Each structure stands twice: as C-alpha cells, then as structure tokens.
Amino acid sequence: MSEPRPDELIRKMEHKPHQKGWMDTPVNIRKGMYCYASNPKSVEYLGLPNARAWNPLDVDWKLPPDWQEIIHKGFRERLDKFRSFKIFMDVCVRCGACADKCHFFIGTGDPKNMPVLRAELLRSVYRNDFTIAGKILGKIAGAREMTIDVLKEWWYYLFQCTECRRCSVFCPYGIDTAEITIMGRELLNLLGLNIDWIATPVANCYRTGNHLGIQPHAYKDMLDFFVEDIEEVTGVKVEPSFNRKGADILFITPSGDVFADPGTYTAMGYLILFHYLKDMGLDITWSTYASEGGNFGFFTSHETMKRLNKKMYAEAKRLGVKWILGGECGHMWRVINQYMDTMNGPADFLEAPVSPITGTKFENARSTKMVHIAEFMADLIKHKKLKLDPSRNDHLKVTYHDSCNPARGMGILEEPRYVINNVCNHFYEMPSNTIREQTFCCGSGAGLNAGENIELRMAGGFPRANAVKHVHQKYGVNMLACICAVDRAALPPLMDYWVPEVGVTGLTELVANALIVPGEAERTTDLRGEELQGKEEAEDA
C-alpha cells in the first residue's frame, strides 16, 4: 500500500460534510487510517479482558456475548466516578467553536474528527441509555442505541484523537475531548479493543520497565554506546550509574530516547549534562526498573496508567533518593503533573526538590517531588552555572514546537524558550496561533505513532508541519526543537513528508552541543557528527 503524496492529501482535505446526517453515515474503516489490533499476548500479560486475535477489517470482532451490557455498565460506572465525564456529556451546546481547532479535522476533513462530533459519538449513546429526553424522543433528541456499527465507529474515531486538548482551550465550557477519548478508550478496553501500538508497549513496560521491552543489561549496554559516542565527539568519558542506592536524585526519561535517532542525541545530552554537573555536586542515578518516563497506560485506562506509574515512586523509595528528575516527554509530564501524586502519592519518603548546584527550591514541585529537566536547566543557566558556547549551534536555525501535554496540561512554555535562547543564536517562533497553549499536535500522540496508519499521521500532523514550513521559508529554519519523545519519533517523518530539510531535536541536545565541558577536546562536530560552522574553513585555512 503506498501512501498518498502531499498534494493528494491536501486535495482530500475538503471540509464540506456529507449531505446525509452523521448518524446515517456508517463508519468506513480505511487502511492507512487505523492501527492494528492488540496482540492477545500483551492483553493477557496485563490481565485485561477479552484477549484474542482479532482484525478491525473483519465483520466479527469476537466480542463477549454480553458486550452491550458491559459497555452500559462501564458507562454508568464512569459517569458516577468522574464529574468531568458527566458534565461533558450534559452541557455541550454544539456551538462548533472546537470544529476547526482539531488537527485531525483540519488534516483529514472527516467531519467525525470535529471534536464536537467525536464526543457526540459517545453522547448519542449516553442520551439513549441515561437521559429521559433520549429515552422518550430517541433520534430526534440525538440519541441512538449502542450497536456493533456504533462500537466500530467509536473504535475508529477514538483512535483518531491524540488527546492533545487543543479543542478544550477554545471550548466555552472547557469540554476536553481528551477526557472523552480517555473514557471511550477505557470502555473499548473492557471489550479487549485496544490497538497494538499501545497494548504491547504497555505490556513491555509492565514487565521490563520500559515500552520498548529493553531488558536491564541491554538498557545499560545502550547507554554505554552513548558513552563511547560522546567520547568520540567531546573527548570526555562520562560515567552514568544505574540502580544506585543512596544517590540524591533519580532520573527518569522516556525509553524512546535510548532507542532511536534523533532522541538518542537528547539522551547523550543528559549524560553530558550530568557529567558536567557531577563535580558541582550532582549525585544522580538512572534506573532500569523505572526506565520509562512515558506511560502508554494513560492511553488504555486510568487503572493501567496507575499500574505503570507506580514504579516511579516505588523505585525512588527503594533507592532512597531525595527527589526525581524527569526528562523531556509529553504525556509523561501530564501524568506526573496532574495524576501521579493523586494516584500513587503521597511521596512523603522524598524531600521537596532542591537543586544541589544552585540551591533553588522547586516550590512548584514540593508535593509531587519531581522536577522537569527544562525547569532544572533554566535554573542552572539563570544562575550562570553552565559555561555555554551558543555559536556551536550556529549551523542551526531553530524553531520550537510546544508539545501538547506540557503546554496544555502543565504550562511549561517559557523555560524551554529561555534555554534555547541561551544555547542558540538563531531562534524563530512559529505563528502565534500554532504555539504555546494553541500549539498543534505532531499527529501521532496518544499511542498513534504506528507505521500502518501513516496517512492519518501525515494528515494529522499537517497543521504543525504547515507552521514549520512557514518559518522554514521565511527564515530558513532547519531545526525543530521539542520536549517530547513521541515528537522526536513522529516529527522526523512528518518533516520529510511536508517540509524536507528540517530536522528534529530535543532541548537537551542543543544544550549539550553548546556546553563547554572541562577537559574536552575542541569540538569539530555536533553530537550528530555534523560539521560545526566555521570549523571547516578554519581547518582549510
């Protein structure tokens, strides 16, 4: 199957809905737009319901005979447990302000990707099952029965939402489609209807501590490779420690950065930064047990999220550290910022985080006891603790992509910009409607970063790519910085597709490029082995 070319994809983006009503338009599960079904082994490993092999294209999804009952009860249970869900089911007035805010609607033109309609897919069943008006008036009140076709429609469109929350910024009642998608996916999981790009990483993470299923010895090996690479570029030998009891700080970051370019350069960045700070008093350890910052459980159910997240505090307690430092990741930080303390706290065995180098007390993290690496680095730079040579990033013209969750589930907007401005000489912002709290998703978040749904990903990433293209053409931007591991995996193919010649980098990679490490050899390349500007000519002369 070949994916459509960019111009073909744009031609498909008609934002004109069908003549027929949406309830009368059955779902068409199309190749390139959906992810493969969950592997039964992964579902079984976690003890989640209805593990079996199934195919979304088959008529028979091998559901339990009482599936309607399960959905109905599950719906009721969640309405009783989450005020958000109940209110969001009741108060939407369908003003349509959210419609063209969704990257999937913009990119696919499919009307059911308007956030309001995505929610209506559930609301229609809610009205039928739980409201008086729906029970009496039926379809005229916007109610419909839960049928197998409706279920398939749920599945198709709830896995075309990246839970990025952009729509919720614009909603006059703050209705958050992420919340609706989260509930919908929970319900689907009651029937074993997950996608494999979520289910298998979750099972891996449960077993080995990280999504990629990297076992402890291999995890250490991978970091050892980076140690060698770093020595090649800088001449400095860094010495990370693992599972070390008695360290002051535990460092947790997404495993994606240990595994694949360009995230690996961000991981190298961490190693260099920690080495630099070692003599200044940083005592930090990595963990192989809690070797995943991300949490695909968040895309499965609240319970699964909690089961995976619990390792962070458990490992911090076992190692006896004072607090936890977290790497660059998107949804990881939504989980840490808005869920972790509530689910798995109180972390009363830890101390309120204090930077050992600057003495800054991170008051904003005093209960959860976990600090974001961008907060940590911004504080270091502000206190002039890092010796930096920003000209080493002069071959880069950088723009910054606010990753959805840190932007709209946390609000970490200035710290990364402050860091970039101190380590790069050329920084250009994308248009204001596409950054900060209005940032556009990469199109592959919330577990949708698979290979088989590439058309969906390229369409969903179009608004982001389009804004990058704007600064690429206007200022010659050639590097897109971000603080999310999924971004680092998803944006490179997106750039190749829409804006070739723009690379993707993590924040810490840029810092490590600029960081003047004591005892280092003169750098002629950046961490990627690319020639630094000016060095080439100097050598020739």
Next chain:
Amino acid sequence: MNINYLASLIAVIVLFLLVYVGVEAAGLRYFFGVLLPYLAVIIFIIGFVKKIVGWAKTPVPFRIPTTCGQQETLSWIKPAKIDNPTTGSGVFVRMLLEILCFRSLFRNTKMELREGDKLSYEWEKWLWLFALAFHYSFLTVLLRHLRFFLEPVPGCVKFLESIDGFLQIGLPGIMISGIILLAALLFLLLRRILIPQIKYISLASDYFPLFLIIGIAITGILMRYFTRVDIAGIKELTIGLVTFHPTVPDGGIGGLFYVHLFFVSVLIAYFPFSKLMHLGGIFMSPTRNLTTDTRATRHINPWNYDVKVHTYEEYEEEFREKMIGAGLPVEKES
C-alpha cells in the same frame, strides 16, 4: 430541508396552536395562565437542583485543568496567574472572565486553506459577539420583567428600563434589549442553517430552544409595540402567581399573552433536561475551575484504590542473572 430544524419548528408551531386554541376556543385560561406556569416552575426547580446535585455528588478524582499560559515555576519566570491559576483568587478571576465575558470563545479562530496549501487562522469574533449579545440582552429582558412580579416596581428595575430605552423612539419607547435579543437569536439560528459544518453537527435539540425563544421574543415584541394588551390585567395575574393568590382576570388579556407565557413555561420546564444546563455546568467544569498547582498540593481522589503492580522484586527475580552479568547492583545475589 433538514429534519432537525424542521422538527423543532413544527414542535414550536404545534405548541403555539395548542395554547392559542386552548385559550381562545376552549377557554383554558386557568390551565395555561396558572397551572402550567406553576408546574413548569416546579419542574424547573426540581430538575435543576437534581442535575446540579448529581454533578456535585460526582467526585473529581483528578485535577485536570487545561493550562492556557505559563505555569508558576521559577521565581523569575512570570506565571499566567489567570490562565494557569495556582491560587483560588486566580481561579475566581478565570471563572469570572469565562462566565461574564466568554473568554475561551473570545479566542475563537477560523481556519482556512489559502493559496492551495497554506493554513491560516483568522480571529473569528462573530460567534463570541452574538453569543454575548444574546445572553446579556436575554438577561436584561428577564430583569425588566421583574416589573410584572414586584409591586411597587423597584428603583433598579426602573433604572434598567431607562437605560434600555435610552433611544426614546416612538411610543411606547423602544427597548433596545428586545431588538438585540431577536437579532442575536436570528444570527445564531442562521449560522446553524447556513454554515455546512454547523448544520451537520446541529441536533433538533439545538434548534428547538432557538425557535422557542424566538417565539417568546416575537410575542413579547408584538404585545409591546403592535397590539393592545391589558397590562393591568396581566400584572394582576403575574402578581397573583408570585403571591400564591392566583387569579385569572376576566377577558382583556389576549391569546397572545397566553402564547408568550406558555412558551416561557415550556422553556423553563425543558431547561433542566437540555443543553441549556450549561448555565450550571460552566461553574463546575473541572478543566476550568481548579487550581493548577498540582505538583505543589496533593489532590485527593476519594475512590483511589490499590492496583496490581509488577514489583521490583518480581523484576529482579526474572532478570537477576542478566543484571549481575552486566554489573548492575541487585538486592539478592542469587
């Protein structure tokens, strides 16, 4: 023709015929003038309270505000105290702006593909403007109607009327709120009918309240400016209603008044079972009304429960030899 708005329009026409025939032909003045309004108010109060209590009793397990600005973090970075509020007062202002100024709607943009492949986002203020116009003019009209329920008429109501009627055109003086209300309603209706996307998402329950309120506004305007109604008789009835000594004055009050009153009764009885409950919901939306200091203050989930976890011991048990081989520290050597 679209079944959703057609059905709503027909419903409102049927309601009109029902009351008009009921009053003019069958003489059911007491039924439409006293019984139904009381019933409607009872339904409204019970329904509204039940809905709010239902929401309030449902726990807020996680603190999930949508952050729309810089978090409070390092002391030298300026936080967005309203859009990312860490304090109760910040939340209060955020909610105030949301409820009184429709702040989120104010952000609205309109996306367009230009020159083939360039996305642009233009500030779209019309929905915000007309939504504000609708709500505030409706509120003004509502407050003006206190004149029918209070004797003597309070000074503030008279003051409101004098502002509302500042144009002083013709006799009786034009009340600007009524005109704005009708204009805003027509805008909100037309955008649902004319914009294909909005039409596509609109349900009958989106058109019905619009037609109903349009009916209320039109009958009100007709009574005020175009037909002669017995104001004294109407006030006798309305005062009777609020003092619980209901009377129906003989004759005088035309059928039009009963249509007006009936539409209002239907609206308030319908209110708690419809999307109109956004009136209450907006105060309780967890993405707006909570502080964002989630890492500084622990939020309690009342139904938090223990889950099955893959412990470190189980992990080490499975990988111990490999860990030892790689030189990783372990808890148990064998």
